[in-house]
Amino acid sequence: MCGIVGIVGANPAALRIVDGLRRLEYRGYDSAGIATLVDGRIERRRAEGKLGNLAAVLEETPLAGRTGIGHTRWATHGAPTTRNAHPHATARVAVVHNGIIENFSELRTELEAAGQVFESDTDTEAVVQLLDLLLAQGHGPEEASRLALKRLHGAFAMAFLFADHPELLIAARRGPALAIGFGDNEMYVGNDALALAPLTPRIAYLEEGDRVILRRDGAEFFDVDDLPVIRAIKATHVSGALTGKGNYRHFMEKELHEHPGVIGDTLRQYVSPASRAVALPPLPFDPRVVPRLTLSGCGSAFLAAHVGRYWIEALARIPCDADVASELRYREPPFAKGGAAILVSQSGETADTLAVLAMMKAQGQSVLSVVNVPESSMAREADTPLLTVAGPEIGVASTKAFSAQLSVLACLAIGMARARGTLDGGTEMRLTQALLAVPEAAAAILEQDEEIRALAHEITRARDVLFLGRGAMFPIAMEGALKLKELSYIHAEGYAAGEMKHGPIALIDEAVPVIALCPSGPLFEKTASNLQEAAARGGRIMAFCDAEGAAALSRFAERVVVLPSVDPFVAPILHAIPVQLLAYHVAVLKGTDVDQPRNLAKSVTVE
Template identity: 45%
Template sequence: MCGIVAGIAERNVVPVLLEGLRRLEYRGYDSCGVAVLRDGAPHRVRSLTRVRSLDREVREMGLEGWTGIAHTRWATHGAPATQNAHPIFSQNEIAIVHNGIIENFEALKITLSGAGYEFASQTDTEVIAHLIHSYYQGDLAEAVRRAVSELRGAYAIAVFCKSEPERVVGARYGSPLVIGINGKESFLASDPLALSDVTDRFIFLQDGDIADLSHNGTRVMNRDGQPVVREARTLAHPPTEAALGPYRHFMQKEIFEQPLAVSKTFPRNSAFDASLFGATDPQAFAQIDRILLLGCGTSHYSALTAKAWFESIAKIPTQVEISSEYRYRETIPGKNTLVVPISQSGETADTLGALMHAQSLGQDHTLAICNVATSAIVRQSRWSFITQAGPEIGVASTKAFTTQLVALFVLAVTLGRARGYVDAQQEASYRSQLSGLSTALQGVLAREPQIIAWAHEIARTDSAIFLGRGSHFPIALEGALKLKEISYIHAEGYPAGELKHGPLALVTDAMPVVVTAPNDGLLEKLKSNIQEVRARRGQVYVFADADANLSNEEGLRVIQMPEYYGALSPILHVLPLQLLAYHTACTRGTDVDKPRNLAKSVTVE
């Protein structure tokens, strides 16, 4: 959500800024812009389309400069409009880009308006720009320091001033910001990925840090203006967007990358022990007596799926919380609770806040499940498990979800082993299942042509119901989420047993009902639920295990999956739901990789 790229270079910095924005497009945005200092004044170009269009406008204008800032904006305060797009100027002196939300912007705006400042946008960002200008007395870093001391909320900012043309100042609190160093050139970005073509040396700023970049070097201070030391780290160049190859969209490509991603997340013959999670003490998990899983959206659904594993395999009580709700209600903490924040980006503001809230209650056993090793949530946690999904460009998560499930399953088995509930024979069986998972997933992906035919039918509707039971109920939720995210069809997921308690009223011959039907202990009950839908002339689409004894009949369409895959069955059953959502969206002609109003990395509350 939103992306910052800024820099002070010994060359025209604009190509670096634009390339950085391209690398951050995966985060989601509805406007973009770039500004540079040239001929003693700030100049900018802003666009309500894509970065490629911004690039074209920049070239037509001939915009060049050694000092610049750039941004992709996901609208919060103020609709997507040119006047609200970043960079934002103050008095044609200060230029700023900003991620985050300023909670006290209205009060600050009243004060600044009283001081004579006029507002050209509806953004909270313009408040920061004018506030910095009001404090500016020849030292940009000091003006930024004084301004941010008045802000409440989350922010990452990059600022330049026409009076100091070889200087860029950044600051962060609650929103990620890194410094990239390349000789005498210095850069700021929301994500190291944005700068991976110009440097591999990064400084990760901490909350309250202010970064002062110039040709004389980089210095970091705290909110009190005292110098602080932040270690520079050398990172292997993160992989950038690969070519689409035979795929139409990145989402389709990422769906088909899942067999490889899950095999890399838990390599064959890996051991189920605490060292997998960065713990040096083999008995690190021995005292854990409860699990608290924190997540938002898709990560919340992975937590709901994993709850069954923790309780059945490790025999440990497990609580699942939506991050944005957990931090604002009274809870009963436990000193031996293992708090597990789950996030694809590791920068999800609600989940990071929930993690810090749990720690404030004395729950110090924390373990992050994340796809980014350098992220804030990983750094905030005692232990971590880094999934190996690789970069995920499509906004709707696919391979990040399945690799989260693998990580959570591995954690469940590890805890079961540490607690004495998983013996050597069971451990070997779980390892065998994980080792064969990649091949099983490839078998599921082979069903794509059949799924495409279903997608053409479902694309004609405006609403759909997804059903599952047991550990497959969260998979139904995830399937519904994927359909609504990218096709804009209203969809809801329900436990199949709850049909008669309300949702059955929605069923007509125009209502598609998608069912995930593993051959588990609830199959016969699920078949009864299917008959309840058919009796109301609902159109039923079932993904059924090969040994589930379900076949095509009037009003009942069946795609046969591989045979039942035991506890890991939910991972197999989510893939066809991803493909169904994808091909439905393609049929409807929506922007699959960048659906409207959504962002990849949600770094605001």
């Protein structure tokens, strides 16, 4: 979602703000802008589209000033135009905002009646005009900010810049994360440590409801009750070097090829090299007695949680629910006394999943998070975080983070099964060895790039695609469909193969590719039978399988991509890679924006 960077500086700010915004491009955006104080006046530069357009505007008409704010906007209210781009400003105040002001319509009506003149279609401008009116009434910046924030309903991270106050920024958080950076006679604000890494490694995070006053010599924090508080300053380990694509055409291509290393690095966190057994940190619940687990997330993170449900129920024999966080937060289900939640997120800032976290804790559930960003809200607010080791993921479509999440969930299932006594030593060793073999098998799949690219040529011409799988391969089928939709804009659906006869089979004809995830194992014959039914109706069967099952499928499948043979337990991790790679190649062939697909954002920090 939207990116925010601000500097109260000792040196010119504009180009450093743009550099910080460039580090937030992975979040997704459709316009950008910057405002600085020049001789006490607020000066702005804004542009539609990518940051290169804003950079061109700044080259033509540079911005001076040592204090400023910048923004990359993902449109919610109002089209992605220069008119609607942030910062929004009057002569007195400028604002950048990530989130949604739910009562903006009522505020706008009130403010227009008071004589305030609006220039955009955005919800954010209601904040600007409210601040402007309060300033006009004689309130100073600090009091105007405090009063304005009390009037706002919704979720937001914001930064305010005030005319005639060259050494002042005010920021606030209700929902989306906001980080404060401590420099040498300078202060910074940004969405995350990645944005601020070139400027400082010393970071503090706003807590829910916090407001902060930034001056060059430091920060004053106030909590939701306007009481002064201290927020811990921590050293971040995020690199100041801007993540690059290396020799790859796209970040996604680079990140796809990082699957083997990411899986290996993540497993090393949870598998003892000496005993080659799973070694989990202390969990916030006792697996031996926990009555029920709820797994949740959004997008690919939910699909990883869905696979985790299959694994935990099968191995640890704990009843599990798997719910999309955006539904779970409003469904108001009853939770078992003494139950626990496992929440999955790449960014750790997903609004719906954070809302589920708060709901779970309010209802006495222990919360374990599987998250990729150690400084994130979810990592900090969960009772225990289990960190993935995927590194920064810049491509909007999640790839390596997904396989890292699956790796952690697989270790978690084994560890809880051992604690409950539902897994004998021999089986545990077999499953752990199977996990440790995944990085090598993942590397072998990436060597089949040309074969998968050839399959992509067949998919590119389709209007509709079905992905089928059984058991834990069902969520991977949904992952394949999600990636194809995200990247190529081809309509695709993932189904449980056994459900095909209950409706989806009506869609099948010679124009509809059916992509099957069909590893050998206990469910192979049933899946193959479903595929034969589809082939009998003209369906074009294209299967991912291992050598053991390939001969049987080749009798009726148009194409079979033979993957390395692995234990059925880890097959979901392995099969996620070729369906992601397939979606990538289809998108490249169709000429879409692979790293930043239309209408999507990397981190969905508002509803």
